[in-house]
Amino acid sequence: MRRIIPISTLTIILFVSVMIGCSKDPASKPSSPADKIQPVTVKVEQVRPQPISKVYETTGDIVATKKVTLGATIDGPIVFCPWHEGDWVQAGQKVVEIDRPLYREDVASARAALSVARAKLEDLKAGARPQEIAQAKETVKKLTEAVAFAGRDQERIEQLVERGGLPGEAVEKAKVTLVDLKSQLASAEQRLDMLESGPTKTAVAIQEALVQEAEGKLKWAQVKVAEGTIIAPFTGIVSKVYVAPGDLAGPKSPLIELLDPSSFLLRFTMPEAIAGAHALDPKTLCDSCPVLVTLDAYPGKTYRAKIARVYPEIDRQTRHRIVEAKILEKVNLASGMFSRIKVTVQNVPDALSVPTDAVITTLSGDQAVVIVKEGKAVRVKVSTGIVQGDRAQILSGIQPGDQVIVLGQKTVKDGASVKIVDGGKSAPGEGNQEGGTSSEEKVPAQKGGGQL
Secondary structure (H helix, E strand, O other): OOOOOOHHHHHHHHHHHHHHHHHOOOOOOOOOHHHHOOOEEEEEEEOOEEEEEEEEEEEEEEEEOOEEEEEOOOOEEEEEOOOOOOOEEOOOOEEEEEOOHHHHHHHHHHHHHHHHHHHHHHHHHHOOOHHHHHHHHHHHHHHHHHHHHHHHHHHHHHHHHHHOOOOOHHHHHHHHHHHHHHHHHHHHHHHHHHHHHOOOHHHHHHHHHHHHHHHHHHHHHHHHHHOOEEEOOOOEEEEEEOOOOOOEEOOOOEEEEEEOHHHEEEEEEEEHHHHHHOOOOOOOOOOOOOEEEEEOOOOOOOEEEEEEEEEEEEOOOOOEEEEEEEEOOOOOOOOOOEEEEEEEEEEEEEEEEEEHHHOEEOOOOOEEEEEEEOOEEEEEEEEEEEEEOOEEEEEEOOOOOOEEEEEOOOOOOOOOEEEEOOOOEEOOOOOOOOOOOOOOOEOOOOOOOOEO
């Protein structure tokens, strides 16, 4: 059975067909797909070598490397300690005194013994006085006469005994008297000879040894007294006081702490990866790798510093290395001041770099940039190095003079036609042979870019 189309429906279809046919321009031709694709407008930057730096940021403290805590070696009451924190003391100045009367008495006794020993030595070296020699001569003369008289008396007694005028015992007595007088004469002559010839070398050496012994005892007594007087080893500031007059000090107990303000250094730590990879040797570190310091005590000011010391050992728990730097400008520092530090650990004077936004990360995880080559967008794989502020160092993949797309690179397709606006943009520092502006990389570096 045939389906019959209503006349009204057929009329509408014919009308629409006529209207469509009338609206077409007989002279127009169908356009090709190529005529519909327009070049993508992009901005580029021409790659030029420029300096770039790697900067490590950390915090640190001001410390005094020359600091000492003076302690006691003896016990006793404190009789002198007028200091307070912040006072200045001079090198060699008495800072603390511990009272020990017994030690002072030992010094007085030893000093007296030394005086006696020295007097005896001087008297011995001076020899006999003329009066002593004259007296000795007179004694010898008298004894000589006595011996002569005793000899004549003995002869007379012997004659009387022979005649029977005296008993035999008288002769014996006369002989004893003569022998005794001769002995006294020999002793007197020997003493006279000693007085005239002076002391022997042995006697002088013995007395000199006695003097040295007395001097040693005096020094020992003085050392014991000196242990009670604490002297400042250098000129500095009193940082801590542990005792006051009247306190009882004991051996090894701390008394007072001194520090030298000229020894203030900035102490901080650096991770093993940086401190080991970059030779932070203060002997070879140049001015092109500076240390910049800001102190909370002086807001808005930045000071230059230079690495003075790198500790040889790495902390086994934190894997960090201690570094010390000397602030070059004059500034009033105090121990414990908090500081913020920027250390330039690497400089590349002629690096190829692009804006970080120009670096994109592909779905495979590679990094790439898009360059313009013969009017086409060409994506090239690159490897990055130092990130310096808003710029990233390109280690491989591009050459000087390449035009890198810096705006539109995330939407343009590989191989697409592009239109460059503003005739291309040069890298910062172009035309400056010594390098352009430089900002600082914050370690660890963060690589920018989107994904395709």
